[in-house]
Amino acid sequence: MELFPHQSKVNRKLKRLRMNQRLRKTLMPKNAIMVLNEMKAGVQFTFPENQSVPNSLFLVHAELEGKIYIGQGLSKPLARQNAAENALKSLLLEKMTAAAMKAKIDEEMENNQSVRESETDLSTMEISNTNEPDEIPWSSLASFALYKLFLEWQNQGTVVPIPRPGVQQPVKTKPDPKMPVEKKLPPNATTIHPVMLLNQMRPGTTYVEVNRIGNPPNTLFTLSVEIDGKHYTGEAKNKKDAKKMAAKNALQQLFDLEYPEDNGDESKNTSEQMETNNQEH
Numbered sequence: 188m189e190l191f192p193h194q195s196k197v198n199r200k201l202k203r204l205r206m207n208q209r210l211r212k213t214l215m216p217k218n219a220i221m222v223l224n225e226m227k228a229g230v231q232f233t234f235p236e237n238q239s240v241p242n243s244l245f246l247v248h249a250e251l252e253g254k255i256y257i258g259q260g261l262s263k264p265l266a267r268q269n270a271a272e273n274a275l276k277s278l279l280l281e282k283m284t285a286a287a288m289k290a291k292i293d294e295e296m297e298n299n300q301s302v303r304e305s306e307t308d309l310s311t312m313e314i315s316n317t318n319e320p321d322e323i324p325w326s327s328l329a330s331f332a333l334y335k336l337f338l339e340w341q342n343q344g345t346v347v348p349i350p351r352p353g354v355q356q357p358v359k360t361k362p363d364p365k366m367p368v369e370k371k372l373p374p375n376a377t378t379i380h381p382v383m384l385l386n387q388m389r390p391g392t393t394y395v396e397v398n399r400i401g402n403p404p405n406t407l408f409t410l411s412v413e414i415d416g417k418h419y420t421g422e423a424k425n426k427k428d429a430k431k432m433a434a435k436n437a438l439q440q441l442f443d444l445e446y447p448e449d450n451g452d453e454s455k456n457t458s459e460q461m462e463t464n465n466q467e468h
Contacts, residue, residue: 213326214326214329214330214333215330215333216330216333216334216337217327217330217331217333217334218268218271218331218334219268219269219271219272219274219275219331219334220267220268220271221330222275222324222327222328222330222331223251223271223274223275223278225324225327226275226278226324226327227251227252227278229251230249230250230251230271230274231249231250231251232247232248232249232250232267232270232271233247233248233250234246234247234248234263235248243261244259244260244261244266245259245260245261245262245263245265245266246258246259246266247259247260247263247266247267247269247270248270249267249270249271249273249274251274254274254277256270256271256273256274256277257270257273258270258271258272258273275331279323279328282322282323282324283323285322286322286323370387370388372384372388372442372444373387376442376444377444377445377446377447380431381431381434381435381438381446382430382431382434384434384438385412385434385437385438388438388441388442389414389437389441392412392413392414392437393412393413394410394411394412394430394433395410395411395412395413396408396409396410396411396426396429397409397410397411397420404424405424406424407422407423407424408422408423408424408425408426408429409421409422409429410426410429410430410432410433411433412430412433412434412437414437414441417440419433419434419436419437419440420432420433420436421433421434421435421436
């Protein structure tokens with residue numbers, strides 16, 4: 188009787204999930220060329236000039252370890268795949284036949300063993316047999332079987348929601364970030380209104396009122412514009428001129444542009460005029 192049946196079910200479920208994750212990583216659909224290269228590297232494909240096949244078919248020779256395997260197809264890639272599949276089939280059948288013969292010989296040897304042999308000798312032989320490597324690449328064979336299965340489904344019109352079988356997906360790389368291109372001032376920069384010119388050079392700029400001093404009609408407005416984290420301000424008796432002064436200030440600091448009428452005294456004159464008006468009143 189299990190003390191914690193629920194825990195046992197959870198553990199079995201986790202084991203199945205982990206096994207599925209490992210299988211998903213190792214058993215990816217692979218076409219014949221991919222599996223063949225994993226088993227025996229160096230296969231060479233050639234297209235013979237004198238082809239004794241209909242004009243609608245292509246003929247390919249796959250040469251591996253001195254043997255020639257022939258493939259036909261409606262296109263050169265299909266012919267290459269068919270030639271590789273014939274080579275793969277021959278290699279796998281050879282390995283499977285050799286493994287079956289070896290298993291039969293081992294079984295006969297085990298049945299003919301003398302009863303007098305010690306248990307130690309038997310255990311040593313069993314260990315040596317289990318340590319012998321399996322010559323049949325079962326994982327590669329399973330990957331090719333998945334490829335054939337999914338390919339058959341696709342040929343039947345079924346959409347298989349996985350990467351196309353047998354095609355290695357390219358690694359996606361992020362494009363290098365484009366460096367911002369520094370705009371140059373137009374030749375007639377000083378003839379363009381400062382606000383319009385700044386908007387051309389730095390699109391999307393916005394102006395904010397940051398201060399207001401005095402009462403109408405002697406109010407002094409201060410507007411600010413932020414560009415690349417820096418604030419540029421301008422002062423005037425109305426918001427329109429304050430905005431213009433802020434744009435001039437930004438153009439002077441960013442592009443070393445001086446307007447002919449801008450000698451730096453406009454805002455100063457505005458402040459002096461306000462002080463004079465206040466004294467008169």
